[in-house]
Amino acid sequence: GTTGASGTGTAAEIVKTPATRPAAVEVHDVHKWYGSQRVLEAVALTVRPGEVAVVLGPSGSGKSTLLRVINHLEKPEIGHVSLNGELIGVRRHRGRLKELSERAILAQRSRIGFVFQNFNLFPHLTVLDNVAAAPVATGKLTGAEAREQARGLLARVGLADKAAAYPRQLSGGQQQRVAIARALALRPGVILFDEPTSALDPELVGEVLAVIKDLAGSGTTLLVVTHEIGFAREVADRVVFMDAGRIVEQGPPEQVLDHPRHERTRDFLSKVL
Ligand code: ADP
Numbered sequence: 001g002t003t004g005a006s007g008t009g010t011a012a013e014i015v016k017t018p019a020t021r022p023a024a025v026e027v028h029d030v031h032k033w034y035g036s037q038r039v040l041e042a043v044a045l046t047v048r049p050g051e052v053a054v055v056l057g058p059s060g061s062g063k064s065t066l067l068r069v070i071n072h073l074e075k076p077e078i079g080h081v082s083l084n085g086e087l088i089g090v091r092r093h094r095g096r097l098k099e100l101s102e103r104a105i106l107a108q109r110s111r112i113g114f115v116f117q118n119f120n121l122f123p124h125l126t127v128l129d130n131v132a133a134a135p136v137a138t139g140k141l142t143g144a145e146a147r148e149q150a151r152g153l154l155a156r157v158g159l160a161d162k163a164a165a166y167p168r169q170l171s172g173g174q175q176q177r178v179a180i181a182r183a184l185a186l187r188p189g190v191i192l193f194d195e196p197t198s199a200l201d202p203e204l205v206g207e208v209l210a211v212i213k214d215l216a217g218s219g220t221t222l223l224v225v226t227h228e229i230g231f232a233r234e235v236a237d238r239v240v241f242m243d244a245g246r247i248v249e250q251g252p253p254e255q256v257l258d259h260p261r262h263e264r265t266r267d268f269l270s271k272v273l
Protein backbone atom coordinates (compact mmCIF):
# COMPACT_ATOMS: atom_id res chain seq x y z
CA GLY A 1 0.00 0.00 0.00
CA THR A 2 0.90 3.66 0.09
CA THR A 3 0.51 4.19 3.82
CA GLY A 4 4.16 4.37 4.77
CA ALA A 5 7.70 3.12 4.50
CA SER A 6 7.33 0.51 7.22
CA GLY A 7 5.60 -2.11 5.03
CA THR A 8 7.34 -5.46 4.76
CA GLY A 9 8.21 -7.67 1.85
CA THR A 10 8.38 -5.16 -0.96
CA ALA A 11 9.73 -6.51 -4.22
CA ALA A 12 12.87 -4.41 -3.83
CA GLU A 13 13.70 -6.02 -0.48
CA ILE A 14 13.05 -9.53 -1.75
CA VAL A 15 15.30 -9.00 -4.74
CA LYS A 16 18.03 -7.50 -2.57
CA THR A 17 18.41 -10.48 -0.24
CA PRO A 18 20.42 -12.87 -2.50
CA ALA A 19 22.99 -10.18 -3.35
CA THR A 20 23.81 -9.73 0.32
CA ARG A 21 24.46 -13.44 0.91
CA PRO A 22 28.20 -13.95 1.27
CA ALA A 23 30.08 -15.66 -1.53
CA ALA A 24 30.62 -19.40 -1.04
CA VAL A 25 34.29 -18.88 -1.93
CA GLU A 26 36.08 -15.59 -2.37
CA VAL A 27 39.74 -15.43 -3.37
CA HIS A 28 41.15 -11.95 -2.74
CA ASP A 29 44.24 -10.94 -4.72
CA VAL A 30 46.19 -14.12 -3.95
CA HIS A 31 49.90 -14.37 -4.76
CA LYS A 32 51.79 -17.61 -4.15
CA TRP A 33 55.38 -18.38 -4.95
CA TYR A 34 57.82 -21.21 -4.42
CA GLY A 35 61.31 -19.76 -4.08
CA SER A 36 61.61 -17.36 -7.00
CA GLN A 37 58.87 -19.07 -9.03
CA ARG A 38 55.57 -17.18 -9.13
CA VAL A 39 52.84 -19.80 -9.15
CA LEU A 40 49.79 -17.58 -8.51
CA GLU A 41 49.72 -13.89 -9.30
CA ALA A 42 46.92 -11.53 -8.31
CA VAL A 43 44.28 -14.26 -8.49
CA ALA A 44 40.79 -13.04 -7.64
CA LEU A 45 37.77 -15.29 -7.91
CA THR A 46 34.26 -15.34 -6.48
CA VAL A 47 32.05 -18.41 -6.45
CA ARG A 48 28.50 -17.67 -5.33
CA PRO A 49 26.32 -20.15 -3.42
CA GLY A 50 24.97 -22.78 -5.80
CA GLU A 51 27.30 -21.73 -8.59
CA VAL A 52 29.37 -24.16 -10.65
CA ALA A 53 32.75 -22.74 -11.68
CA VAL A 54 35.00 -24.72 -14.03
CA VAL A 55 38.72 -23.89 -14.12
CA LEU A 56 40.63 -24.61 -17.32
CA GLY A 57 44.25 -24.05 -18.18
CA PRO A 58 47.45 -25.73 -19.31
CA SER A 59 49.49 -27.98 -17.08
CA GLY A 60 51.56 -25.94 -14.63
CA SER A 61 49.28 -22.89 -14.78
CA GLY A 62 48.54 -23.03 -11.03
CA LYS A 63 45.09 -24.69 -10.95
CA SER A 64 45.93 -27.26 -8.28
CA THR A 65 47.78 -24.66 -6.23
CA LEU A 66 44.68 -22.46 -6.30
CA LEU A 67 42.53 -25.33 -4.96
CA ARG A 68 45.17 -26.08 -2.32
CA VAL A 69 45.17 -22.46 -1.18
CA ILE A 70 41.36 -22.53 -0.90
CA ASN A 71 41.57 -25.75 1.15
CA HIS A 72 44.37 -24.42 3.48
CA LEU A 73 46.87 -26.93 2.18
CA GLU A 74 49.02 -24.00 1.04
CA LYS A 75 49.31 -20.53 2.47
CA PRO A 76 49.51 -17.60 0.05
CA GLU A 77 52.37 -15.10 0.40
CA ILE A 78 49.91 -12.28 -0.25
CA GLY A 79 46.12 -12.17 -0.15
CA HIS A 80 43.53 -14.37 1.50
CA VAL A 81 40.50 -16.52 0.93
CA SER A 82 37.10 -16.46 2.57
CA LEU A 83 34.45 -19.12 2.70
CA ASN A 84 30.88 -18.05 3.28
CA GLY A 85 32.19 -14.66 4.36
CA GLU A 86 34.57 -16.16 6.93
CA LEU A 87 38.30 -15.67 6.39
CA ILE A 88 40.19 -18.90 5.75
CA GLY A 89 43.13 -19.58 8.02
CA VAL A 90 43.00 -16.12 9.59
CA ARG A 91 40.62 -13.93 11.52
CA ARG A 92 40.45 -10.21 11.99
CA HIS A 93 41.55 -8.96 15.39
CA ARG A 94 41.53 -5.20 15.87
CA GLY A 95 41.84 -4.72 12.14
CA ARG A 96 44.80 -7.10 11.80
CA LEU A 97 44.84 -10.58 10.34
CA LYS A 98 45.65 -13.25 12.94
CA GLU A 99 46.32 -16.88 12.11
CA LEU A 100 43.82 -19.47 13.28
CA SER A 101 44.73 -22.41 15.48
CA GLU A 102 45.29 -25.78 13.85
CA ARG A 103 41.98 -26.90 15.35
CA ALA A 104 40.07 -23.99 13.83
CA ILE A 105 41.71 -24.68 10.48
CA LEU A 106 40.59 -28.32 10.64
CA ALA A 107 37.05 -27.16 11.44
CA GLN A 108 37.10 -24.83 8.43
CA ARG A 109 38.55 -27.50 6.18
CA SER A 110 35.77 -29.90 7.16
CA ARG A 111 33.37 -27.50 5.43
CA ILE A 112 35.19 -27.93 2.11
CA GLY A 113 34.90 -31.17 0.15
CA PHE A 114 37.94 -32.16 -1.92
CA VAL A 115 37.95 -34.77 -4.69
CA PHE A 116 41.38 -35.68 -6.05
CA GLN A 117 42.52 -37.05 -9.39
CA ASN A 118 43.62 -40.32 -7.76
CA PHE A 119 40.58 -40.91 -5.50
CA ASN A 120 42.71 -41.29 -2.31
CA LEU A 121 40.27 -43.73 -0.67
CA PHE A 122 41.34 -45.54 2.49
CA PRO A 123 42.39 -48.97 1.11
CA HIS A 124 41.83 -50.87 4.36
CA LEU A 125 38.25 -49.62 4.85
CA THR A 126 35.11 -50.83 3.10
CA VAL A 127 33.32 -48.47 0.76
CA LEU A 128 30.69 -47.85 3.45
CA ASP A 129 33.32 -47.02 6.09
CA ASN A 130 35.20 -44.75 3.67
CA VAL A 131 32.04 -42.65 3.42
CA ALA A 132 31.10 -42.92 7.11
CA ALA A 133 34.55 -42.26 8.64
CA ALA A 134 34.88 -38.46 8.57
CA PRO A 135 31.56 -37.50 10.20
CA VAL A 136 32.40 -39.87 13.08
CA ALA A 137 36.03 -38.72 13.40
CA THR A 138 34.91 -35.08 13.56
CA GLY A 139 32.18 -35.85 16.09
CA LYS A 140 29.36 -34.71 13.82
CA LEU A 141 27.49 -38.03 13.73
CA THR A 142 27.43 -41.28 15.70
CA GLY A 143 28.65 -44.42 13.96
CA ALA A 144 25.09 -45.59 13.31
CA GLU A 145 24.01 -42.20 11.94
CA ALA A 146 27.10 -41.95 9.74
CA ARG A 147 26.54 -45.42 8.27
CA GLU A 148 22.90 -44.66 7.56
CA GLN A 149 23.89 -41.41 5.85
CA ALA A 150 26.63 -43.26 3.93
CA ARG A 151 24.08 -45.74 2.55
CA GLY A 152 22.01 -42.84 1.27
CA LEU A 153 25.04 -41.17 -0.30
CA LEU A 154 26.17 -44.41 -1.95
CA ALA A 155 22.69 -44.80 -3.43
CA ARG A 156 22.95 -41.26 -4.72
CA VAL A 157 26.14 -42.05 -6.64
CA GLY A 158 24.71 -45.36 -7.88
CA LEU A 159 26.79 -47.65 -5.66
CA ALA A 160 24.34 -48.94 -3.05
CA ASP A 161 25.35 -52.52 -3.89
CA LYS A 162 29.08 -51.87 -3.25
CA ALA A 163 28.87 -50.86 0.42
CA ALA A 164 30.74 -53.96 1.66
CA ALA A 165 33.40 -53.94 -1.09
CA TYR A 166 36.96 -52.65 -0.66
CA PRO A 167 38.32 -49.91 -2.96
CA ARG A 168 40.66 -52.31 -4.83
CA GLN A 169 37.61 -54.33 -5.90
CA LEU A 170 36.12 -51.34 -7.74
CA SER A 171 36.81 -49.74 -11.11
CA GLY A 172 38.40 -46.29 -11.16
CA GLY A 173 35.05 -44.71 -12.02
CA GLN A 174 33.39 -46.44 -9.09
CA GLN A 175 36.22 -45.42 -6.74
CA GLN A 176 35.84 -41.82 -7.81
CA ARG A 177 32.08 -41.99 -7.18
CA VAL A 178 32.83 -43.28 -3.66
CA ALA A 179 35.24 -40.36 -3.21
CA ILE A 180 32.43 -37.97 -4.17
CA ALA A 181 30.05 -39.63 -1.68
CA ARG A 182 32.79 -39.30 0.96
CA ALA A 183 33.19 -35.59 0.19
CA LEU A 184 29.42 -35.11 0.58
CA ALA A 185 29.38 -36.83 3.98
CA LEU A 186 30.53 -33.69 5.82
CA ARG A 187 27.81 -31.65 4.06
CA PRO A 188 30.36 -29.17 2.76
CA GLY A 189 29.52 -25.66 1.64
CA VAL A 190 31.60 -26.19 -1.48
CA ILE A 191 33.26 -29.14 -3.19
CA LEU A 192 36.59 -28.69 -4.99
CA PHE A 193 37.44 -31.18 -7.74
CA ASP A 194 41.01 -31.45 -9.05
CA GLU A 195 40.87 -33.16 -12.45
CA PRO A 196 38.45 -35.83 -11.18
CA THR A 197 38.41 -37.79 -14.43
CA SER A 198 42.03 -37.44 -15.59
CA ALA A 199 43.14 -40.78 -14.14
CA LEU A 200 40.21 -42.72 -15.60
CA ASP A 201 39.97 -44.90 -18.67
CA PRO A 202 37.94 -42.99 -21.28
CA GLU A 203 34.88 -45.25 -20.99
CA LEU A 204 34.60 -44.47 -17.24
CA VAL A 205 34.73 -40.67 -17.52
CA GLY A 206 31.02 -40.30 -18.29
CA GLU A 207 29.72 -41.99 -15.14
CA VAL A 208 31.77 -39.66 -12.91
CA LEU A 209 30.79 -36.53 -14.85
CA ALA A 210 27.13 -37.62 -14.59
CA VAL A 211 27.40 -37.70 -10.79
CA ILE A 212 29.03 -34.25 -10.72
CA LYS A 213 26.35 -32.95 -13.06
CA ASP A 214 23.68 -34.32 -10.72
CA LEU A 215 25.28 -32.42 -7.81
CA ALA A 216 25.37 -29.26 -9.90
CA GLY A 217 21.67 -29.66 -10.64
CA SER A 218 20.88 -30.02 -6.94
CA GLY A 219 22.40 -26.63 -6.10
CA THR A 220 25.70 -27.75 -4.55
CA THR A 221 28.46 -25.16 -4.96
CA LEU A 222 31.23 -26.64 -7.09
CA LEU A 223 34.69 -25.56 -8.24
CA VAL A 224 35.92 -28.05 -10.82
CA VAL A 225 39.35 -28.18 -12.47
CA THR A 226 38.97 -30.27 -15.61
CA HIS A 227 39.95 -30.54 -19.25
CA GLU A 228 36.46 -31.77 -20.17
CA ILE A 229 35.30 -28.87 -22.32
CA GLY A 230 31.94 -30.48 -23.12
CA PHE A 231 31.22 -30.76 -19.41
CA ALA A 232 32.22 -27.12 -18.89
CA ARG A 233 29.91 -26.01 -21.67
CA GLU A 234 26.98 -28.01 -20.34
CA VAL A 235 27.30 -27.60 -16.57
CA ALA A 236 29.37 -24.50 -15.73
CA ASP A 237 27.81 -21.19 -14.77
CA ARG A 238 31.25 -19.69 -15.13
CA VAL A 239 34.42 -20.78 -16.90
CA VAL A 240 37.75 -19.53 -15.56
CA PHE A 241 40.82 -19.77 -17.81
CA MET A 242 44.23 -19.72 -16.11
CA ASP A 243 47.66 -19.47 -17.63
CA ALA A 244 51.06 -18.93 -15.98
CA GLY A 245 49.57 -18.31 -12.53
CA ARG A 246 47.02 -15.75 -13.61
CA ILE A 247 43.33 -15.77 -14.41
CA VAL A 248 43.42 -14.67 -18.03
CA GLU A 249 39.66 -14.45 -18.45
CA GLN A 250 36.44 -15.71 -16.92
CA GLY A 251 32.77 -15.57 -17.78
CA PRO A 252 29.82 -17.66 -18.91
CA PRO A 253 30.83 -20.72 -20.99
CA GLU A 254 29.41 -19.31 -24.22
CA GLN A 255 31.63 -16.25 -23.80
CA VAL A 256 34.90 -17.90 -22.75
CA LEU A 257 34.59 -21.04 -24.88
CA ASP A 258 32.97 -19.62 -28.02
CA HIS A 259 34.20 -16.03 -28.02
CA PRO A 260 37.45 -15.98 -26.04
CA ARG A 261 38.96 -12.53 -25.78
CA HIS A 262 42.56 -13.55 -25.32
CA GLU A 263 44.97 -15.23 -27.67
CA ARG A 264 46.18 -17.58 -24.94
CA THR A 265 42.62 -18.83 -24.34
CA ARG A 266 42.09 -19.37 -28.07
CA ASP A 267 45.39 -21.21 -28.31
CA PHE A 268 44.55 -23.48 -25.36
CA LEU A 269 41.04 -24.26 -26.64
CA SER A 270 42.39 -25.09 -30.12
CA LYS A 271 44.59 -27.73 -28.49
CA VAL A 272 42.00 -29.40 -26.24
CA LEU A 273 38.89 -29.21 -28.44
P1 ADP B 1 48.41 -27.17 -12.54
O1 ADP B 1 47.53 -27.83 -11.52
O2 ADP B 1 47.72 -26.08 -13.31
O3 ADP B 1 49.06 -28.15 -13.46
P2 ADP B 1 50.13 -26.58 -10.27
O4 ADP B 1 49.36 -25.71 -9.38
O5 ADP B 1 50.23 -28.03 -9.91
O6 ADP B 1 49.58 -26.42 -11.77
O7 ADP B 1 51.62 -26.07 -10.39
C1 ADP B 1 51.92 -24.73 -10.78
C2 ADP B 1 53.41 -24.56 -10.74
O8 ADP B 1 53.87 -24.62 -9.40
C3 ADP B 1 54.18 -25.62 -11.51
O9 ADP B 1 55.26 -25.00 -12.16
C4 ADP B 1 54.66 -26.55 -10.43
O10 ADP B 1 55.85 -27.17 -10.82
C5 ADP B 1 54.88 -25.60 -9.26
N1 ADP B 1 54.67 -26.24 -7.94
C6 ADP B 1 53.51 -26.79 -7.51
N2 ADP B 1 53.63 -27.25 -6.25
C7 ADP B 1 54.93 -26.99 -5.88
C8 ADP B 1 55.69 -27.21 -4.68
N3 ADP B 1 55.13 -27.79 -3.61
N4 ADP B 1 56.97 -26.79 -4.67
C9 ADP B 1 57.52 -26.18 -5.73
N5 ADP B 1 56.86 -25.93 -6.89
C10 ADP B 1 55.58 -26.33 -6.97
Ligand code: MG
Pocket residue numbers: 063064065194
Ligand atom coordinates in the same frame (compact mmCIF):
# COMPACT_ATOMS: atom_id res chain seq x y z
MG1 MG C 1 46.94 -29.80 -11.30
